[in-house]
Amino acid sequence: xxxxxxxxxxxxxxxxxxxxxxxxxxxxxxxxxxxxxxxxxxxxxxxxxxxxxxxxxxxxxxxxxxxxxxxxxxxxxxxxxxxxxxx
Amino acid sequence: xxxxxxxxxxxxxxxxxxxxxxxxxxxxxxxxxxxxxxxxxxxxxxxxxxxxxxxxxxxxxxxxxxxxxxxxxxxxxxxxxxxxxxxxxxxxxxxxxxxxxxxxxxxxxxxxxxxxxxxxxxxxxxxxxxxxxxxxxxxxxxxxxxxxxxxxxxxxxxxxxxxxxxxxxxxxxxxxxxxxxxxxxxxxxxxxxxxxxxxxxxxxxxxxxxxxxxxxxxxxxxxxxxxxxxxxxxxxxxxxxxxxxxxxxxxxxxxxxxxxxxxxxxxxx
Numbered sequence: 001x002x003x004x005x006x007x008x009x010x011x012x013x014x015x016x017x018x019x020x021x022x023x024x025x026x027x028x029x030x031x032x033x034x035x036x037x038x039x040x041x042x043x044x045x046x047x048x049x050x051x052x053x054x055x056x057x058x059x060x061x062x063x064x065x066x067x068x069x070x071x072x073x074x075x076x077x078x079x080x081x082x083x084x085x086x087x
Numbered sequence: 088x089x090x091x092x093x094x095x096x097x098x099x100x101x102x103x104x105x106x107x108x109x110x111x112x113x114x115x116x117x118x119x120x121x122x123x124x125x126x127x128x129x130x131x132x133x134x135x136x137x138x139x140x141x142x143x144x145x146x147x148x149x150x151x152x153x154x155x156x157x158x159x160x161x162x163x164x165x166x167x168x169x170x171x172x173x174x175x176x177x178x179x180x181x182x183x184x185x186x187x188x189x190x191x192x193x194x195x196x197x198x199x200x201x202x203x204x205x206x207x208x209x210x211x212x213x214x215x216x217x218x219x220x221x222x223x224x225x226x227x228x229x230x231x232x233x234x235x236x237x238x239x240x241x242x243x244x245x246x247x248x249x250x251x252x253x254x255x256x257x258x259x260x261x262x263x264x265x266x267x268x269x270x271x272x273x274x275x276x277x278x279x280x281x282x283x284x285x286x287x288x289x290x291x292x293x294x295x296x297x298x299x300x301x302x303x304x305x306x307x308x309x310x311x312x313x314x315x316x317x318x319x320x321x322x323x324x325x326x327x328x329x330x331x332x333x334x335x336x337x338x339x340x341x342x343x344x345x346x347x348x349x350x351x352x353x354x355x356x
Contacts, residue, residue, distance in 0.1 A: 003155055003156075004148050004149060004151055004155060005149065007144075007148050007155055008144070008145050008146075008148040008149035011141050011144050011145045011148065012145040014141060015138070015141045015142055015145060015315060018138075018311075019138075019311075019312065019315055022308040022311060022312060023308075023312070025304075025308065026088075026305065026308055026309075029305070035304055038304050038305070038308060039304060041308070042134060042297070042302065042304060042307055042308060042311070043297065045134065045137060045138060045141070045311055046134060046137055046290060046293045046294055046297055047290070047294070048137070048141050048286070049137060049140065049141060049144075049286035049287045049289070049290045050287065050290045050294075052141075052144070052148075052286075052287075053159065053287060056155055056159065067216060068156045068159070068216075071156070071159050071160050071163065072159050074163050075159050075162050075163045075166065075287075078163055078166045078167055078170075079166055079287070079290070079291055081170070082166055082169060082170045082291050083291055083294060083295060085170060085173070086173065086291070086292075086295045087295060087298065087299075
């Protein structure tokens with residue numbers, strides 16, 4: 001699968017799953033249930049863009065597009081460093 | 088909840104059309120209308136930005152309008168700038184940064200009105216690493232472009248990342264004109280690429296707030312649902328709009344943004 005298709009598919013899976021869980025979570029919470037589903041839905045939404053970058057990285061590796069794979073790899077590292085620094 | 092969804096929807100439409108995150112709309116509204124504390128508003132806003140960005144990108148990336156490779160490259164220096172910004176944030180006054188931001192944005196808006204778009208077409212047999220192509224659904228033709236001034240663009244993205252992380256606004260407002268005016272990326276590709284990038288930028292901040300337990304879940308869900316719906320409307324409009332018109336509307340949005348940020352700097356908003 002090419003870069004655009006695999007990245008778009010990952011983003012689509014993340015947003016659809018996140019949205020479905022958020023809506024269910026809001027309904028559960030409004031009927032007095034706990035917020036585990038809502039919590040999970042929001043987490044899935046938040047990590048979707050980063051998962052997209054990881055899938056792009058894998059896709060570029062499989063396309064043997066080394067230059068751009070290195071670019072994606074560096075971005076993954078910098079993003080991880082940024083998060084670790086702010087925790 | 089309805090109010091949060093409507094606000095998210097408006098920001099989602101703007102975000103998908105112009106490649107802007109919408110933090111400039113989200114944060115003051117969440118504080119003034121919904122009574123959230125500044126940190127809570129920023130956390131909820133970041134999640135709305137992600138929903139809008141991911142929603143639009145599912146379409147833009149698939150259609151090749153978002154330039155994923157260029158987005159990844161510019162995101163490296165944007166992220167590095169954001170880290171740098173977080174380190175030096177304590178040394179600089181927010182208000183001065185906001186004024187600098189407004190000046191950059193106004194300058195970009197004026198340039199976009201006065202100078203026509205310049206796209207460099209790659210040579211016919213070129214398969215260079217910086218030659219790209221997308222199909223413009225407004226007129227049905229393929230648009231080929233060669234990205235220019237990459238090193239300078241990356242350096243300026245560091246500055247964009249720094250300013251955004253210090254002021255909390257303006258990733259897209261700086262990056263779209265930068266790509267369009269300086270790197271000669273066609274307007275439609277520039278705004279779609281920015282749309283894709285802002286989700287990655289917002290992820291770093293959002294996950295930190297989320298792990299710190301600072302996200303108000305119901306507010307975040309409401310804004311995210313609205314932003315997602317808005318991004319679907321916005322991305323559908325963006326695919327069909329003429330790039331020239333998009334550029335004109337974008338410069339008007341830049342002036343409004345600069346005005347809002349100046350109001351914030353002046354303590355009025």
